[in-house]
Amino acid sequence: MIITCPACATRYTLADSAVGPQGRKVRCAQCGHMWWQAPEEDEPVFHPDEVTEFHPAPPPPPPKRASAAKTPAKAPADPGARRRALVGWGIFVALLAAIGAAGYFGRATAVRLWPPAALLYETVGLPVEPPGTGLQLQNVRSEQKTEDGKPVLVVDGQIVNVSEMARTVPPLRVTALGADRQPLKSWTVEPAPPQILPGEVATFRDVQPDAAGALAGVLEVMITFDGGH
Template sequence: MFIVCPHCTTSYAIDLATLGMAGRSVRCARCKEVWLARPEDAVEAPAPVPAMADAASAAAPPPDPADEWEALAREEEDGQPPQVDSPPLAAGWPEDAAEQAQAETEDAEPETQGKASRLARFGKLIRRPTLPNFPGKRIFGLPALTAAMAALCIALVVWRADVVRLLPQTASFYKLAGLEVNLRGLSFKDVKVATETVDGKPVLVIEGAIVSVTKKAVDLPRLRFSVRDAQGTEIYAWNTLLEQSALKPGERTTFKSRLASPPPEGRNIDIRFFNRRDLAAGSA
């Protein structure tokens, strides 16, 4: 296995046992960089090196890895960062190329070298944080979110009356969705409209039943009847008291009301319970 210097990418053959479980600090022989070498950072193949460096390495016999890491262990015990010998990269360079590289190094401005060194130190400080790996499955997956949304929709339909009581503005939403919202817990059943003749005059007869659909006793308000024309305009309205004042859960009561001489332009009959708006409008 090999470790690679994070600064100059020089690779070194190692024995993973010498690093231990937590790793150990090592120093690159080429650039003098000190880093923490861990077993999980080791690679199977060394990093590629220039061809001239390969020629130089072939000329000299490779050092024994065991001897190198024993020397590292001794230096670490002495309190000094261990140093790994790096193969000389410039050993196989021609003399003119070596002189040119030396001249370019001498001509480099100190400011540029200092900036490169600061950038290298800054790169060591910025490392990707290691997030803890929690065992088990994710809590909020797509199936869980889908089930939660389905449960919410069912609750909004089943308890729509309670929702409208808390948020009256949602009544229009339920009406658009075709869902009936019964806040009183009372329902009209078997409503019939007929016409009779009494003393030669027409009489409109309206009858039906009221059923309690709630789980508790509910008071029965007055009934309000209204006649509307073809355009939906209210022509005539009247109120009727019921015989019973309250209904128990599931209980049923009947009603019947008559209107003599109904307006001839009447087309529809509306039946509903008397409410606060009727009281505010002055309807008796």
């Protein structure tokens, strides 16, 4: 139940059992006024010796205001970080360009090292020239002789660039043929220099030992540009 001080109008909330069925004399803790408080719906019965003092309930705490969320301040842009990022992207693009250029201009070398690459180049519209394109063999000779008391087969010759652009000189495949043009032995020779300009000449010379006598029956020597097969 709620009771109100008749003098200062201070209100109190208390249970019905605190007043009792007969009522009770109470004192206002705010102003000290005393009065007889009867239970609700009942007539007051005065008992002068019984005084109950009630204290007002403390007022509820004021509602807390929600503090505005602080937005973290933006860190100032670091010009050095942006510069480093631009430099990094520049290096990345340059690497991609270099890889692409190496794949384009080094097609012949790539195919020589890995022949299936020719199909990949043709698929993307970059056909690969056969090994030795623009080059021509000349003054090729072979001779069986003895050097330092041992039989050897000497093969030498020249490679001329008959095209209008610089050409890479691929290795040469030398095949010694016997009777009925049957291969007796095959090996590769590296000419020098590895690249020649239009009109320039590269030379090669190879001395193949014949300790087992396998080259004694050589009737012909076939030299081709090696395609890696």
